[in-house]
Each structure stands twice: as C-alpha cells, then as structure tokens.
Amino acid sequence: MQGRTSHQLPTTLAELAERAATAHPGREALADGEVRWTFPRLRDEIHTAARAAIAHGVRPGDRVAIWAPNSRHWIAAALGAVTVGAVLVPVNTRYKPAEAADILRRSGARLLFTEHDFLGTDYAAALRASGEDLGALRATVALHGPGWDAYLAAAARVPEAERADRAAAVRPDDLADVLYTSGTTGRSKGVMTTHAQTLSLYSTWSRLVGLRPGDRYLLVNPFFHTFGYKAGVLACLLNGVTMLPEPVYDPDRILARMAAERVTCLMGPPTVFHGLLHHPRRAAHDLSALRLAGTGAAAVPTALVEEIRGTLGAPHVFTAYGLTESGGVVSVCPPDADADTVAHTVGPALPGTEIRVVAPDGRVLEAGEPGEIQVRGPHVMRGYLDDPAATAEAVVDGGWLRTGDIGALDGRGYLTVTDRLKDMYVVGGFNAYPAEIENVLLRHEAVLDAAVVGAPDERLGEVGVAFLVTRGPVDEAELTAWARERLANFKVPRRYVTVPELPRNAGGKLLKGELRRRVRGEGA
Structure with missing residues (x-):
C-alpha cells in the first residue's frame, strides 16, 4: 500500500x-x-x-x-x-x-x-x-x-x-x-482463501486503482460476490472509505443517492454505467463528486469509457481482470490510461503476480498470440473445498492457475481477455471468439449490450447468433453490413435477436449457457 x-x-x-x-x-x-x-x-x-x-x-x-x-x-x-x-x-x-x-x-x-x-x-x-x-x-x-x-x-x-x-x-x-x-x-x-491472501491482495488493489481515505463508495456490487465483499467492504475498511451499501440496483435510487451522498467511487459491470448514462433524469442530479469508476466482467466499449469520463465526469476509469480462484483480481488497467487501453485491455499483472498465455499443447506463447490465460501468485486459492481432483485440474505444475479464459499479452505486458474457452465456436473450421464480435457490435450507435453464441448449422457446423439490447429498432441488414466492414466473413453473425436485457449473474457475467439453450431450442 x-x-x-x-x-x-x-x-x-x-x-x-x-x-x-x-x-x-x-x-x-x-x-x-x-x-x-x-x-x-x-x-x-x-x-x-x-x-x-x-x-x-x-x-x-x-x-x-x-x-x-x-x-x-x-x-x-x-x-x-x-x-x-x-x-x-x-x-x-x-x-x-x-x-x-x-x-x-x-x-x-x-x-x-x-x-x-x-x-x-x-x-x-x-x-x-x-x-x-x-x-x-x-x-x-x-x-x-x-x-x-x-x-x-x-x-x-x-x-x-x-x-x-x-x-x-x-x-x-x-x-x-x-x-x-x-x-x-x-x-x-x-x-478457499486465507486472511493474509485477502489483505495483501486488496491493499495492492486499492493502491493501483487509487482508493483513498475520505472517498465515499456506493456499494452496488452484491456482498456475496468477491468484488462486493473484498473490493467493497474490506477495501473500505483498509483505506478509511465511507461505505454506502445498496441492497438492489435501482437507477432512480442510485442517481439520487449519488447526488445526496456526494459519491466519489462507483464500481460495477457496464450495465450499471449504461443505466446511469441513459437515464432520462440524469442531468437533474449533481454527480460532480464522482472521481473513480471501475468496470469489467463484460465487453467494455471505448465509447463507454469516454462517456463515463465526459458525461458522468469521473476522470479516473479503470478495468480489471480476475476470478474467484485468484482472490478476485489478477490485473488492473491504470485509471489514467487512454480510453482505448482501458476498454480493450485489463492492464498488466499485479505486482508479484505472473501471467502467461499457453497453447493447447502446453507451449508458452509469445506476445500477441492468443491462448489460455494462466496465473501464478501468492493470491491464488488454497484450493477447492473437499475437491482435490478439481483443484489438481485447476492449479497445475509450478502453481499455475488455469483460468479457462482465452487472451493475449501485448508488448507492454498488458492483457487482453478474448473469451472463455467454452464460449469459442467453430465456423467452417475457423475459431470464432464471441467477445471480439461483441466488441464490434457494441461500437454501433444503436447497440447498448451484446452477446454472441454459436448455434448449430448443417453446412458450417456452427454460426454466430447475436442477442442485442438496442436503443430502438435496428435493421438486421444494417448490422450485418456494419459487422462485415470490421470482421472476417466467418465471424459475422448470421442472425440477430433483440431482447430487453441479457441474462447475467450478480457479478455482471453473461450467462451464455441460457442463450445457447435458447438457440438450440429454436433450431437456429
């Protein structure tokens, strides 16, 4: 610290x-x-x-x-x-x-x-x-x-x-x-995580994101989640930060409370910030105290980072990457990085933490090559409770934690998380990574949220189906043309489904299993 x-x-x-x-x-x-x-x-x-x-x-x-x-x-x-x-x-x-x-x-x-x-x-x-x-x-x-x-x-x-x-x-x-x-x-x-692991990790996290005494932190993330409990309650106690707990996410209440309590810190998945930015009465609330915003757990468009800084007025915006098995954090993108870097990377490894990217055959890959992200550091879990077999599968020789995520390191050592291994699908023999496609769709002005899954196809094996939350009606042909200008043809979704909201867990992660079951049931 x-x-x-x-x-x-x-x-x-x-x-x-x-x-x-x-x-x-x-x-x-x-x-x-x-x-x-x-x-x-x-x-x-x-x-x-x-x-x-x-x-x-x-x-x-x-x-x-x-x-x-x-x-x-x-x-x-x-x-x-x-x-x-x-x-x-x-x-x-x-x-x-x-x-x-x-x-x-x-x-x-x-x-x-x-x-x-x-x-x-x-x-x-x-x-x-x-x-x-x-x-x-x-x-x-x-x-x-x-x-x-x-x-x-x-x-x-x-x-x-x-x-x-x-x-x-x-x-x-x-x-x-x-x-x-x-x-x-x-x-x-x-x-399973120890006292020392938690305290060391979140003192480091607090320093990297810039949490400081006197901050007022609206705790929207649920306490049962690592980010709500450890990057919320425990980080506040470590740093002399005022806790403002919220039992449910209600944009009307959040806006009013941010103004009344002079909230300086807000962290949550992109949907939290979309809800504030597009709230019809946002301008009626004074949010000028907000200085630090953290997001992640889903695709983050560059435009969202720019809007948080410009429209909400928070100068410091960061993204981070982690999983429960790593104590909740692996890397943090500096809050003062440019918008593209914040949106498209999750920053470098924490001090004392190592990240490597590994091919299916076990080779450690060079910068720019995508593969499975593996992590080693003092905050990696002690193991799964009463499940030594699962522990041995997750933490391999040398203490490396297999994350099950696909990503790549750039020349600076900044990590980009491409997707989950299980979410990748194969179109005519080519690997398609949904997160890459979702990021392209999210850059379209009409798209607020996006999730892409693979659906069975008789000719190609699988094709992409995009589930979208939009600002209003949007033409499928327009979306296809937009995607084709920016993606190889095999990556372009073959179908678009507009929905009121995407299924997510409490941490903001997409529940793509629900969407995959839906497209199978519809015979997509």
Whole structure:
C-alpha cells in the first residue's frame, strides 16, 4: 500500500475493524438509510456481533453462511463471525432454496444469517419449506427484526476479553472464507482463501486503482460476490472509505443517492454505467463528486469509457481482470490510461503476480498470440473445498492457475481477455471468439449490450447468433453490413435477436449457457 497506510495493514481480518477505528477515529465509516456510523462505532458493532457469535457457540474454523442482500447488518454479522475465527460462506441471493441448501450442505455451515423479508421473499421460511438436507446447519438468524436483536443481546454473556483472545488467536494463514464460483460452467465449487491472501491482495488493489481515505463508495456490487465483499467492504475498511451499501440496483435510487451522498467511487459491470448514462433524469442530479469508476466482467466499449469520463465526469476509469480462484483480481488497467487501453485491455499483472498465455499443447506463447490465460501468485486459492481432483485440474505444475479464459499479452505486458474457452465456436473450421464480435457490435450507435453464441448449422457446423439490447429498432441488414466492414466473413453473425436485457449473474457475467439453450431450442 501507499506509505500513508502501509504501517497500519493488519495481519488478519480479525484486526481490521480495530485498525480502521484507530486510523480514522472521526471519519464516517457507513451510511445505511438514516443510520450513520463512524469507524469506532462500526468497530463496536462488529465486536458486539463477534461476542454474540461466541455466545451462540461459533468456534474457530466453523463455517458461517450469509444469504442476504447488502446492508450494515451483513457487514456486522459477517465480520463479527470472522473476527472470532469463523470461515465466512457468502451465498448468492439469486439462488433458489435448493441451490442455497446445496452450498450450506457442502460447506458444512453451522450458522446461517438470512432475511425474513426481502423483495417479498422470506428466505428462512423458503429454506425450511424446501425440505432440503441442510447438513450441519443448527441455527438460522434473521438480520433484521427481533431475531437479530436477540442474537446481539446474547453478546452480554461474553466478556470483551474473551473476544479479544479469540481474535488474537486467528493466524494470517487461517482460512478466512469459502466463496463459491458462479456455476456458469457447471456445479459451483468452494474457493478457499486465507486472511493474509485477502489483505495483501486488496491493499495492492486499492493502491493501483487509487482508493483513498475520505472517498465515499456506493456499494452496488452484491456482498456475496468477491468484488462486493473484498473490493467493497474490506477495501473500505483498509483505506478509511465511507461505505454506502445498496441492497438492489435501482437507477432512480442510485442517481439520487449519488447526488445526496456526494459519491466519489462507483464500481460495477457496464450495465450499471449504461443505466446511469441513459437515464432520462440524469442531468437533474449533481454527480460532480464522482472521481473513480471501475468496470469489467463484460465487453467494455471505448465509447463507454469516454462517456463515463465526459458525461458522468469521473476522470479516473479503470478495468480489471480476475476470478474467484485468484482472490478476485489478477490485473488492473491504470485509471489514467487512454480510453482505448482501458476498454480493450485489463492492464498488466499485479505486482508479484505472473501471467502467461499457453497453447493447447502446453507451449508458452509469445506476445500477441492468443491462448489460455494462466496465473501464478501468492493470491491464488488454497484450493477447492473437499475437491482435490478439481483443484489438481485447476492449479497445475509450478502453481499455475488455469483460468479457462482465452487472451493475449501485448508488448507492454498488458492483457487482453478474448473469451472463455467454452464460449469459442467453430465456423467452417475457423475459431470464432464471441467477445471480439461483441466488441464490434457494441461500437454501433444503436447497440447498448451484446452477446454472441454459436448455434448449430448443417453446412458450417456452427454460426454466430447475436442477442442485442438496442436503443430502438435496428435493421438486421444494417448490422450485418456494419459487422462485415470490421470482421472476417466467418465471424459475422448470421442472425440477430433483440431482447430487453441479457441474462447475467450478480457479478455482471453473461450467462451464455441460457442463450445457447435458447438457440438450440429454436433450431437456429
């Protein structure tokens, strides 16, 4: 980290709240509705939740799950448990009860934090009614209402000295969390990461993107995702940044809150920024405080970077690349890079991290040659929980993590991510990479979002079908002509489907499996 905070870097997450309170005693740590906490108050809330966890029988190494939207209660409950040596297991709020139960069962979670009422859903009741095997789970606590109050009240039975002893016993190499992959390529796997890995990685990330004390960070990314929890909550605590949690993405509310709270930092997939830029009442809101914007997880057009800088007024825009198995980050494109570089690369490897591009036969490729991206560094996962076979397949000789992504390094060492290996399709013997085609389509003025998948074709084997979100009606012949001017003929989509929105997971990644099933069902 930068010199101003490097001496304050804690060795475990158990120390994080105390260090933040000491370093930033008068600074606002959190604003959630009418509730506003300073860093000392946030520390006290986390420590109360930590003593409550002890009172409820949470032991070092116990898995504690949380299936709930972003809120101050999420932060207190999660970090309270981690502070006394528990291993956090965030659960995707989009999961159905059977999916959530699968994570609870496989992780061995003993305690679950959830909600009784969020967007009309009683998560706890739905889980009970599902009849699913919940494995080792023995208690469920609702994060709002009497259940949460009763949970915290039990803290009175535990002296502060006992909490401090438990926190002091947490070691840097202890497991801090098990985050489950999105499952877009099959059954989700539990990625194991330690305290030291997380703290080192996000102190480095914070320095590279330019996060600084006094920033006000609107936390739109869901906390169950690596980017919401680690590049959000933990980065804020590491840097003295005010957290402004949002439970759902609502452009109307986001605009109003950005103006009212003088938000300086906003990070999310491109759809978040498209929603703000094209909002009919954007000009009525003062967004002049915004200085730092981060995006990625999908194709990023140069025009979007330029609009974020010009129209939204954020001078610093960065993209980044990572995956859960790398702790969430591998590379960061500098926020002051030119728009083309920010849009078309994800920057160089983090300090201390190595990236190589490998051919199917195992050869390491030269600059400019596309192949599988592999990563090595201290932040690569400890492995998949209870799955040594999958771990051995993912982390190969020498500690290289196989990402399953296709990309290339340029002469500067900047990485361009072309696609997922599984998304590539073959047209008449030629490899077609959807991300390349999507980037071309996104440069058309009528196209807001794009996804291309391969569909079966009797003559060519496969052909491209493009799913588009557009500003209005657009002629298919015009799109075909646009693509033909910029792409080899075999890459040009053979069909265009206009949709209201593309299917994405909570991290903004396209769920292309849904689109592939759709084109197969239509006999494309």
